[in-house]
Amino acid sequence: MREKQILVVGLGLIGGSLAMALQGFEDYTVVGAVRSQSTYEKAAAKGAAQRITFDPAAELPESDVVILCQDPQGICDFLRDNRARFRPGSLVLDVCGVKGAIMECASCLPPEVDFIGCHPMAGKEVSGIEHAEATLFRNTHCLVVPGPHSTQAHLALVERMAAHCRFGDVVRTTSQEHDALIAYTSQLMHVIALAVCDSPLLEGCVGFEGGSFRDCTRVAALDVGLWTQLFTLNAPALTQVVEELEERLRAYRLAMQRGDRAALEGMLASAAGRKRMLNLERARGDDVRSQFSGEMI
Amino acid sequence: MREKQILVVGLGLIGGSLAMALQGFEDYTVVGAVRSQSTYEKAAAKGAAQRITFDPAAELPESDVVILCQDPQGICDFLRDNRARFRPGSLVLDVCGVKGAIMECASCLPPEVDFIGCHPMAGKEVSGIEHAEATLFRNTHCLVVPGPHSTQAHLALVERMAAHCRFGDVVRTTSQEHDALIAYTSQLMHVIALAVCDSPLLEGCVGFEGGSFRDCTRVAALDVGLWTQLFTLNAPALTQVVEELEERLRAYRLAMQRGDRAALEGMLASAAGRKRMLNLERARGDDVRSQFSGEMI
Numbered sequence: 001m002r003e004k005q006i007l008v009v010g011l012g013l014i015g016g017s018l019a020m021a022l023q024g025f026e027d028y029t030v031v032g033a034v035r036s037q038s039t040y041e042k043a044a045a046k047g048a049a050q051r052i053t054f055d056p057a058a059e060l061p062e063s064d065v066v067i068l069c070q071d072p073q074g075i076c077d078f079l080r081d082n083r084a085r086f087r088p089g090s091l092v093l094d095v096c097g098v099k100g101a102i103m104e105c106a107s108c109l110p111p112e113v114d115f116i117g118c119h120p121m122a123g124k125e126v127s128g129i130e131h132a133e134a135t136l137f138r139n140t141h142c143l144v145v146p147g148p149h150s151t152q153a154h155l156a157l158v159e160r161m162a163a164h165c166r167f168g169d170v171v172r173t174t175s176q177e178h179d180a181l182i183a184y185t186s187q188l189m190h191v192i193a194l195a196v197c198d199s200p201l202l203e204g205c206v207g208f209e210g211g212s213f214r215d216c217t218r219v220a221a222l223d224v225g226l227w228t229q230l231f232t233l234n235a236p237a238l239t240q241v242v243e244e245l246e247e248r249l250r251a252y253r254l255a256m257q258r259g260d261r262a263a264l265e266g267m268l269a270s271a272a273g274r275k276r277m278l279n280l281e282r283a284r285g286d287d288v289r290s291q292f293s294g295e296m297i
Numbered sequence: 298m299r300e301k302q303i304l305v306v307g308l309g310l311i312g313g314s315l316a317m318a319l320q321g322f323e324d325y326t327v328v329g330a331v332r333s334q335s336t337y338e339k340a341a342a343k344g345a346a347q348r349i350t351f352d353p354a355a356e357l358p359e360s361d362v363v364i365l366c367q368d369p370q371g372i373c374d375f376l377r378d379n380r381a382r383f384r385p386g387s388l389v390l391d392v393c394g395v396k397g398a399i400m401e402c403a404s405c406l407p408p409e410v411d412f413i414g415c416h417p418m419a420g421k422e423v424s425g426i427e428h429a430e431a432t433l434f435r436n437t438h439c440l441v442v443p444g445p446h447s448t449q450a451h452l453a454l455v456e457r458m459a460a461h462c463r464f465g466d467v468v469r470t471t472s473q474e475h476d477a478l479i480a481y482t483s484q485l486m487h488v489i490a491l492a493v494c495d496s497p498l499l500e501g502c503v504g505f506e507g508g509s510f511r512d513c514t515r516v517a518a519l520d521v522g523l524w525t526q527l528f529t530l531n532a533p534a535l536t537q538v539v540e541e542l543e544e545r546l547r548a549y550r551l552a553m554q555r556g557d558r559a560a561l562e563g564m565l566a567s568a569a570g571r572k573r574m575l576n577l578e579r580a581r582g583d584d585v586r587s588q589f590s591g592e593m594i
Binding site: 197 | 384406420481490496498510516517522531535543548556561578579
């Protein structure tokens with residue numbers, strides 16, 4: 001009987017951690033694909049995959065599952081360049097933080113290849129195989145966006161792989177809903193952190209920042225190439241939430257400039273109340289996940 | 298010989314912690330003033346002061362040092378209502394997070410009373426005497442703004458009290474410089490957190506916020522009355538930094554809307570580089586405090 005194979009393309013933090021977490025999954029062999037000698041050596045040293053190759057394209061005809069873990073542009077290029085090489089009936093996944101643009105790229109695949117967009121909501125402030133670990137996904141969400149030809153069998157396979165990796169749950173959503181959620185909860189926070197650090201006041205405050213400043217700006221020291229891609233690919237959803245934030249900041253500023261203490265107090269009471277409600281709902285735990293209209297699979 | 302006395306007016310988190318930290322300071326007795334029976338009982342139970350009173354005005358003629366720890370409006374009202382009762386030659390301090398408006402209020406004091414504005418850069422997310430502790434100020438900055446009649450002897454007394462409370466240092470500054478710093482490093486972070494929580498997208502994201510969202514919005518569940526006062530009193534400096542942030546957010550949005558990836562990448566590289574530099578400077582520690590032009594005393 002032919003051996004089943006999972007190919008993980010790109011052994012960075014996420015790909016490396018997935019390759020490690022997936023080892024021992026049913027009767028699949030985990031093969032990792034790298035580009036640099038340096039990554040090869042680090043991945044081999046920590047046993048990140050059962051076999052490591054420099055040539056992912058050559059593995060495609062024999063791979064039942066392919067997980068694309070490059071940066072967004074790398075994923076799109078790989079799909080386009082190799083669309084005829086994927087094994088018919090195989091499942092292709094990605095791990096990118098934007099979904100609409102990736103699903104659009106994946107539409108180049110032939111109908112007998114099943115693409116399911118994934119977003120493991122896990123990460124670290126550091127990147128690279130040296131920080132990869134099999135436990136990275138424990139108790140995190142795995143968001144999935146089925147493609148037009150996705151089968152129940154493949155969705156069930158994703159579910160079993162996620163359980164093996166110890167994800168907290170698998171939540172099915174649409175690319176539109178995913179991208180709006182990520183624009184607000186993640187990308188906007190990065191734009192804010194960057195914009196705060198642009199201020200000429202930054203240099204003068206070293207050593208005098210409070211906890212709120214450190215927390216808000218923590219993510220500003222980001223990977224420039226990756227985040228330029230993420231912002232660009234999700235520009236429609238992201239520009240909308242940035243513009244809404246500009247308008248709300250303006251409303252606070254105008255209330256202060258008018259000296260309208262009553263209006264300002266009302267705005268603070270409303271927003272602080274919303275945050276307290278969020279804290280309470282989060283404390284209630286699992287049952288609130290249903291608030292996000294994505295369905296659990 | 299007459300016994301020397303420090304009067305702490307208002308035993309909340311900061312006042313209560315100061316009263317506790319100051320016990321045993323030289324030959325001073327620490328008296329705490331409260332308004333409610335409930336605070337009285339909690340303060341007495343934890344020995345927050347050597348004596349507790351409901352009538353701070355009656356203590357003023359016998360107090361060598363008075364530390365005003367009410368909210369900003371409470372401090373201003375107290376100064377105005379009791380300006381003739383302070384002991385000639387006494388030192389009056391406050392602990393408020395805005396300084397210009399407080400120094401203006403303190404100008405009602407007679408010239409023989411020395412007012413020095415203070416801002417202990419310490420706090421917790423929770424308030425009240427029940428959270429007060431003598432160790433709250435360890436290794437934090439105490440910013441001080443001398444008044445027009447402040448004496449070297451009183452500045453030296455502040456320095457000794459701060460050392461007794463285990464502040465990391467005492468840094469002298471002006472009310473203008475202080476208020477611009479605080480508008481940027483603290484108040485702006487609170488306005489951002491509020492404005493993010495105003496979004497109608499908030500409800501839909503419960504359970505799917507990443508670390509950056511939690512960090513950025515952490516401070517939104519604020520004390521509405523207190524922060525309305527702080528924003529109002531520091532409106533000139535705060536509205537300026539809010540408007541600058543609106544403009545920077547707009548610049549990011551326009552680069553994304555134009556699809557100008559090169560411009561966007563340049564903006565990300567610049568801001569991320571500034572944040573990395575800040576992290577490095579902070580890691581260098583004490584010697585960077587000189588970047589803030591306030592002088593150490």
